Amino acid sequence: MTTVLLQDVRKVYGGTQADVDALGPISFGIAKGETVSVVGPSGCGKSTLLRVIAGLDSATAGTVTVAGQLVSSPIGDVGIVFQRDLLLDWRSVIDNVLLPAELRRMDLSAARTRAMQLLAELGVADFALRYPWELSGGMRQRVAIARALLCKPSMLFLDEPFSALDALTRDQMNVILQQVQIHEGVTTLLITHSIQEAVFLADRVIVMSGRPGRTLDEIVVPFARPRRLSLREAPEFAAIAGRIRIHFERTGILVG
Amino acid sequence: MTAQEIKAEIKAGEQPSAFSPALAARRRAQARADRVAVFYPLASGVLGLAIWEAVVRILKMPPYLLPAPTHVLAETWLYLPMLLKQLGITAFAAGVGFAIALVGGVVAGAAITASRFVDRTLYPWLVIWHAIPKAVVAPLFIVWIGFGMTSEIIFVIVFTVFPIVVNTVTGLKSADPDLLLLVRSMGAERFQMLWKIRIPNALPSIFAGIKISATLAPVGAVIGEFVAANQGLGHLLIQAIGGLETPLAFAAVFVMAVFGIAIWYLTEAIERWTIPWHASQRGSVLGL
Numbered sequence: 001m002t003t004v005l006l007q008d009v010r011k012v013y014g015g016t017q018a019d020v021d022a023l024g025p026i027s028f029g030i031a032k033g034e035t036v037s038v039v040g041p042s043g044c045g046k047s048t049l050l051r052v053i054a055g056l057d058s059a060t061a062g063t064v065t066v067a068g069q070l071v072s073s074p075i076g077d078v079g080i081v082f083q084r085d086l087l088l089d090w091r092s093v094i095d096n097v098l099l100p101a102e103l104r105r106m107d108l109s110a111a112r113t114r115a116m117q118l119l120a121e122l123g124v125a126d127f128a129l130r131y132p133w134e135l136s137g138g139m140r141q142r143v144a145i146a147r148a149l150l151c152k153p154s155m156l157f158l159d160e161p162f163s164a165l166d167a168l169t170r171d172q173m174n175v176i177l178q179q180v181q182i183h184e185g186v187t188t189l190l191i192t193h194s195i196q197e198a199v200f201l202a203d204r205v206i207v208m209s210g211r212p213g214r215t216l217d218e219i220v221v222p223f224a225r226p227r228r229l230s231l232r233e234a235p236e237f238a239a240i241a242g243r244i245r246i247h248f249e250r251t252g253i254l255v256g
Numbered sequence: 257m258t259a260q261e262i263k264a265e266i267k268a269g270e271q272p273s274a275f276s277p278a279l280a281a282r283r284r285a286q287a288r289a290d291r292v293a294v295f296y297p298l299a300s301g302v303l304g305l306a307i308w309e310a311v312v313r314i315l316k317m318p319p320y321l322l323p324a325p326t327h328v329l330a331e332t333w334l335y336l337p338m339l340l341k342q343l344g345i346t347a348f349a350a351g352v353g354f355a356i357a358l359v360g361g362v363v364a365g366a367a368i369t370a371s372r373f374v375d376r377t378l379y380p381w382l383v384i385w386h387a388i389p390k391a392v393v394a395p396l397f398i399v400w401i402g403f404g405m406t407s408e409i410i411f412v413i414v415f416t417v418f419p420i421v422v423n424t425v426t427g428l429k430s431a432d433p434d435l436l437l438l439v440r441s442m443g444a445e446r447f448q449m450l451w452k453i454r455i456p457n458a459l460p461s462i463f464a465g466i467k468i469s470a471t472l473a474p475v476g477a478v479i480g481e482f483v484a485a486n487q488g489l490g491h492l493l494i495q496a497i498g499g500l501e502t503p504l505a506f507a508a509v510f511v512m513a514v515f516g517i518a519i520w521y522l523t524e525a526i527e528r529w530t531i532p533w534h535a536s537q538r539g540s541v542l543g544l
Binding site for chain 1: 459
């Protein structure tokens with residue numbers, strides 16, 4: 001069953017000189033429980049795409065529906081993680097995770113139990129009473145993921161969540177994210193510019209062109225979960241990654 | 257799970273690191289750094305005063321021209337009750353004026369941030385007012401409001417309000433746009449956004465304004481007293497200088513200086529207590 005559906009979505013930003021075509025027209029769907037990676041070059045409108053689906057930005061043309069509803073304002077049933085963790089410096093880790101429950105005026109003691117479970121699952125429970133600046137970048141991003149999942153959203157949107165982390169931490173985060181994802185059963189939209197990350201985490205990869213971003217290719221990733229990092233060295237994995245890379249080479253984004 | 261339970265859980269998992277040799281060494285290094293930090297300013301101060309004392313004694317300067325530090329100290333001691341009484345008056349004017357400037361400044365800053373209309377109409381007036389040398393227009397306050405405490409307090413307000421307004425505006429406008437987007441997706445209402453995000457985010461900046469204004473407030477009160485009062489340290493200063501009682505004038509300045517330093521450290525302490533999470537305060541929190 002399709003929960004997210006985009007039809008001929010376009011985004012045009014009004015500029016001072018001329019209008020800038022930022023995105024589309026682009027159409028695709030995300031099935032319930034599915035993980036879709038969107039991979040594309042910088043400035044192809046990937047982040048705009050995420051914002052439009054989340055209802056944080058409006059499409060210039062076309063329609064976005066989530067769970068059968070036309071999106072026109074911020075959708076509630078989603079947790080978002082940005083590239084920067086955007087934790088609040090003045091709140092401890094646990095209070096940062098509790099923020100969405102607080103803003104929605106939910107029962108905080110139940111939310112606290114849930115928050116501690118999430119932090120434990122993400123391996124940062126020991127830091128619950130610490131402050132964000134006492135944590136490393138990878139740990140901060142784990143807290144941001146816990147915050148996004150607190151209110152049990154059925155969807156998780158990630159906008160280049162691990163781009164600011166070093167390669168090793170990034171691998172580690174991919175494994176942790178996969179684990180939480182399986183456990184929570186969330187429909188996931190992952191925006192990334194790492195081909196490996198896109199393939200490793202997704203059921204389906206959407207390859208986007210340069211600006212204005214359109215679909216170049218859609219590739220189903222058939223590997224069973226949980227996946228191990230060593231999968232990335234498998235020939236089948238390499239074949240999919242290679243197919244994506246060729247798109248970028250052909251359009252001159254990558255020269256190899 | 258309550259916060260206490262979480263705390264207990266975490267404590268149980270913690271290493272007894274308080275006895276680690278590395279930590280002990282770091283504490284020793286910190287103690288040494290503290291001693292050095294106290295020693296240099298102290299030595300420099302004592303040396304400066306000694307030179308001043310020596311110059312006055314060797315050149316046999318008359319006290320009405322330049323009193324020696326020991327003379328100033330003796331004078332301060334002699335007139336201490338009177339000086340403290342006058343300081344109380346000045347401090348009262350400064351305190352009341354500053355408190356009104358603080359509340360008014362933060363409210364004005366919030367209004368400027370919230371409304372483009374207020375921003376465009378009020379801000380230029382504030383800037384123009386700030387550009388005027390206020391000490392020069394102080395005598396006008398006698399003409400407008402009359403002689404006395406009210407005049408003095410209003411002068412303190414106009415003297416100190418600008419840094420608070422500007423820093424409040426800067427702080428409230430500096431919230432990360434992505435963060436605001438994120439909390440909007442969490443369903444935050446306008447009021448929650450202000451109260452839970454924008455205001456805490458603005459606090460470090462507001463405190464920067466407070467520190468400037470709190471130290472300006474006694475200065476403003478003294479200038480106000482120069483022209484518009486018949487009491488307070490400013491008035492005493494004018495009287496003492498007029499009567500060539502220079503040691504008493506120096507004693508008044510000395511009391512003012514001590515008071516100013518106390519205000520500075522008080523605001524710093526309040527800042528540390530209010531925003532321990534801010535980058536400027538972190539060292540003190542960790543005890544490193």
